[in-house]
Amino acid sequence: MSVLDLARADIRALAPYSSARMEARGGSVALNANESPWPPPGDAGATLHRYPDPQPAALVQRLAQIYGVRAERVLVGRGSDEAIDLLVRAFCRAGVDAVAISPPTFGMYAVCAKVQGAAVLEIPLRADFTLDADALLARLTPAVKIVFVCSPNNPTGALVPLATIERLAEALRGRALLIVDEAYIEFADAPSAATLLDRYEHLGVLRTLSKAWALAGARIGSLLAAPEVIALLRRIMPPYPLPTPCVDAALTVLQDGGAALVRERIATVRGERTRLAAALPSLPGVRAVLPSQANFLAVRFTDAAAVYADLLRAGIVVRDIRRYPGLADALRISIGTPEQNDALLAALAARREAA
Template sequence: MSVLDLARPDIRALAPYSSARMEAQGGTVLLNANESSRPANIPGGDGLNRYPDPQPRALVETLAELYGCDAGRVLVTRGSDEAIDLLVRAFCRAGQDAVAISPPTFGMYAVCARIQGAAVIESPLDASGALDVAKLTAGVTPAVKIVFVCTPNNPTGNLVGMDVLAYLAHELAGRALLVVDEAYAEFSGAASAVSLIDEHENVAVLRTLSKAWSLAGARVGALVAHSEVIGLLRRIIPPYPLPSPCVEAALGALSYEGRRVQRHHLNEILTERARMFAELPHVPGVREVLPSHANFLAVRFDDAAGTYRRLLAAGVVVRDITKYPGLGDALRITIGTGNENDRVLAVLRAGAGA
């Protein structure tokens, strides 16, 4: 059975839109896209009068090298969010199919499913924050076409082992696509699920340059999957997903010098994460700091709402995650610079002594 047998038949049969940039490659007089023939009269405007490549070859090949796969297995998207949306639209029929998630987890899986009219089946994490594999697989009904697993998980920071992912891929073969969200993978030091794709064609991996590569504003993400899945999604992705300046920013970040700077920044974050994990439990009012393999810490407080207000009044914005199941007393604190983290600790200590 092909993994495409899980996809919507109407999407498999869809004739994709052929954009102007796909036509007559190598031409020098471009009169086929109704673009302006003159560049915009703004700083850096050269080239912006032309549509960008649908899948910029240099960026696709660079990401393939970064993630250890063939370029034919990479689809560049506007952040991970677009890849999630494309997957749900390609594999889930409205009113018939479903996705499975393990809350508390990233909210866009459920949002994209509900926009598509697909059901959302929830198999919550266990009390320790670990993925309950038995509960998850037991909840995969014939309607489920996609199972989302976030590792490290947002907002708890826990990691799902490669052995668990391989087991899930095997159990879901012929039944559902396993989508592994590795948005925070660089902070974990763990091996990537991309290595599973050779053996399991029903595995797809989400990656992004928003976190460890400091490009959240550029909105550059990627899906790594079997080439047939990539080909299917290229049928429905908008013709020009990434603006040219965003492509150039990504290539700059992934250059030799960009990678050197990124390694330094990553080491700084890991050092600060360890420091905050060690210091926060000694702050009065902190009930527990959840172990994290990401660039944030989920922290339980005696008074989460009051702590959030005190931090906000001091100009420090953290994430209120009390709406998530099992996290009704928690806030998520992104690891900032050393000075920013000192500010968080100072405000918390001052509030505790008030």
């Protein structure tokens, strides 16, 4: 059985849009894309009047090198959100198929499914917010075409062990795609699920440059998957997903010097995460700090609403995650610079004095 047998038949048969940039390359006079023949004012590189490559070769090759996969396994798009949407549209028929998620988790899995008209099967995390693989596999139905696993999980921060991911991959062979979202994996002390790609053609891994690589504004994410899956998604992907300035910014950051700086910053984030996790429990109103392998901490408070408001008055914005199941008393706090983290701790300590 091919992994494409899980995809929608109409998508497999779809003739993709063929853009001018895909149809012809080379030549010194480009008159095939209805572009302006003149660059805009201020365009020093004289490239912005031309459509960008749909999958820029230099960026794809560099990401493949960083992620340890072959280039044909890489699809780049506008953040990993775009890959989530493409996967659901390609593999889930409206009103027929479903995705499986383990809440509390990243909300875009369910949003993309609902926009597509696919059902959402929820298999909650355990009480300690670890993935319950037994419950997940026991509750899966034939309608489920994609299982999303977020590791480290957002918003709780727990890592899913690679052995658990491999167990799921074995069990889902021929049944459903397993998509592991590793938006925060750089902050974890663990190998990527991409190390399993050669053994499981129905496995996909989501990566992003928005977090550790500090390129949230450039909106560049990747799906690492079987070449057949990458080719299928390109059929339904918009023809020019990545703006040229975003690609240029990514290539600059992804150079060896930029990569070395990113490693230093990741080490700082890990150290600050440890420091905050140790300091927060002694502060007023803090009930618990959830273990995290990401660049944030989910923190339980006796009065999360009051803490949120007090921090906001102090000029500090954190994430209110009380709407998530099991987290009605929690806020998510991103790890900032040491100075920003000092300001957070000081603001929380000041609540004791105010009381």
